[in-house]
Amino acid sequence: MNAPTDLSPNAHWQQRSLASVWHPCTQMARAARTPPLAIARGQGAWLHDHEGRRYFDTISSWWVNLFGHADPGINAAITAQLNTLPHVMLAGCTHEPAVVLAERLSARTGGALGHCSFGSDGASAVEIALKQSFHSWRNRGRADKRHFVCLRHSYHGETIGALAVTDVAVFRDAYDPLLMRAHTVDAPDSRRGNEAEALKAIEDCLAAHADTLAAVIVEPLVQGAAGMVMHSPDYLRALRALCTRHNVHLIADEIAVGCGRTGRFFAWQHTEPATSADWPDFILLSKGITGGTLPLSLVLTTDAVFEAFWSEDTTRGFLHSHSYTGNPAACAAALAVLDRFDAGQEAQNALQAQWLADAFAPLGQDDRVRHLRQRGTILAFDVPGAADGFAERFHLAARAHELLIRPIGRSVYLMPPYLIDPPTAAWLAEAVTRTLNDVV
Numbered sequence: 001m002n003a004p005t006d007l008s009p010n011a012h013w014q015q016r017s018l019a020s021v022w023h024p025c026t027q028m029a030r031a032a033r034t035p036p037l038a039i040a041r042g043q044g045a046w047l048h049d050h051e052g053r054r055y056f057d058t059i060s061s062w063w064v065n066l067f068g069h070a071d072p073g074i075n076a077a078i079t080a081q082l083n084t085l086p087h088v089m090l091a092g093c094t095h096e097p098a099v100v101l102a103e104r105l106s107a108r109t110g111g112a113l114g115h116c117s118f119g120s121d122g123a124s125a126v127e128i129a130l131k132q133s134f135h136s137w138r139n140r141g142r143a144d145k146r147h148f149v150c151l152r153h154s155y156h157g158e159t160i161g162a163l164a165v166t167d168v169a170v171f172r173d174a175y176d177p178l179l180m181r182a183h184t185v186d187a188p189d190s191r192r193g194n195e196a197e198a199l200k201a202i203e204d205c206l207a208a209h210a211d212t213l214a215a216v217i218v219e220p221l222v223q224g225a226a227g228m229v230m231h232s233p234d235y236l237r238a239l240r241a242l243c244t245r246h247n248v249h250l251i252a253d254e255i256a257v258g259c260g261r262t263g264r265f266f267a268w269q270h271t272e273p274a275t276s277a278d279w280p281d282f283i284l285l286s287k288g289i290t291g292g293t294l295p296l297s298l299v300l301t302t303d304a305v306f307e308a309f310w311s312e313d314t315t316r317g318f319l320h321s322h323s324y325t326g327n328p329a330a331c332a333a334a335l336a337v338l339d340r341f342d343a344g345q346e347a348q349n350a351l352q353a354q355w356l357a358d359a360f361a362p363l364g365q366d367d368r369v370r371h372l373r374q375r376g377t378i379l380a381f382d383v384p385g386a387a388d389g390f391a392e393r394f395h396l397a398a399r400a401h402e403l404l405i406r407p408i409g410r411s412v413y414l415m416p417p418y419l420i421d422p423p424t425a426a427w428l429a430e431a432v433t434r435t436l437n438d439v440v
């Protein structure tokens, strides 16, 4: 189609986009009312449009840009890799970035999760973990262990397997007839103070169905897409013990909460695992692992799962693959991210989390706001009295205050890049408060 010429540069790209790009997570019939921001470039925490306006990326572009946009160190690592080996298939070949990445992630679990599979997006990691769990039981003569347990309002991705363990109606319901059946149990929620009840619910489920269960899947500490619903490490510790007692795998989906987001590299580290048995059977990473540069996901698992596939029989192997499995450039980006953590990123994040907490504390006293909550650099609050359509109105109003922010329902949250200093935290709190004043 011909490009319209009489429009401003932003409107030009918005119009062409709405005509040709099928945007994700978007009802296209309504997209023109909230036209996509036409972004020309990103630098640090800021996104810049075509007309000199800028937006602070408070949500790290769907939680991926941990070090902001166009980070020179990560870009240099990718460029070097592109000039050496952009890609090679990982079946029948191997390469240094994949090997070193697997080794370094394993070391971060103290060797508890020493076997690493590679995928692309988060949902492909979820598919891998579900399949590995089921197939490992099958290889051990327990093909009846084929069902999964997820938590109320969980989110694990949009592919058919991941949706089956997702409990967000707006994403799931249309496809329900296509999905395998999972058990959905009550989730712990710090706002409800219901951890004991939630543990009882999952204990009852395990006691009743363990013989047919492959795994429980959980988003450790923060259920992101549910609206930043938080629970304590105690819940996770108890869940680990329950899964062990009932001989059911535990899958920790750290796609959103991994890579330092909760303060530790793995959210699971908040449980202070003392031995291998204290770790989950699977940990999944994606999103921030490449600092928002290239798609990559990782599934870490145990010797026990790995050994269940060890056989001369090909069909007992884990044959799952994607064309870009273990892409070297993506692995190089991930290694650059790990370098930051080796150099003390966790301590930096602790400071940044405190600066956010200090800056947003006054909002906790605001009558319109409930349940100001935080885990690491995830900060959220609810606006229960807001009228319908709050999320869209807040998002649009925030643009005028130089913020890219997307509430989930009536929950406003920030998951900013790890680039916060005290003045930035203060500015963010002020801009969010001004947006709230405009909307409520």
Ligand SMILES: Cc1ncc(COP(=O)(O)O)c(C=O)c1O
Residues within 6 Å of the ligand: 121, 122, 123, 124, 126, 155, 156, 157, 158, 219, 224, 225, 253, 254, 255, 256, 286, 287
């Ligand atoms: C906890 C969790 N799991 C899985 C996914 C799916 O990841 P992706 O969108 O990369 O497929 C997401 C995405 O938001 C997520 O938050």
